[in-house]
Amino acid sequence: MKMFAALLFGFCLASGNAARAEQIDFSTTTCKQFLDGHKDAVGLVLAWLDGYYRDEDDPPIFDTARFEANAKKLGAFCAANPEIGLITATDKLFGK
8 A cells, every 4th residue: 555655646746737735525526527527637536546445455566457447447437427426436336
């Protein structure tokens, strides 16, 4: 988990955008809001979700094929269900 946090932090620094303090409440975010988000923000949320749905004892491996497949799965589900909550959608798809 520490490695994932470090990678995510590095990604944020490498994005080149000015840092801005923002909080995103995923419990109130809808699929439509998620899909309508900026491409960089969507990528960060997908990375966060990937870590959130991993077990604590999972090895620190980032499987790009699995990540891409899950992103496509979530994108298709959210496109078909734009008013459903993002966390409700991901719980349904990835089971937490």
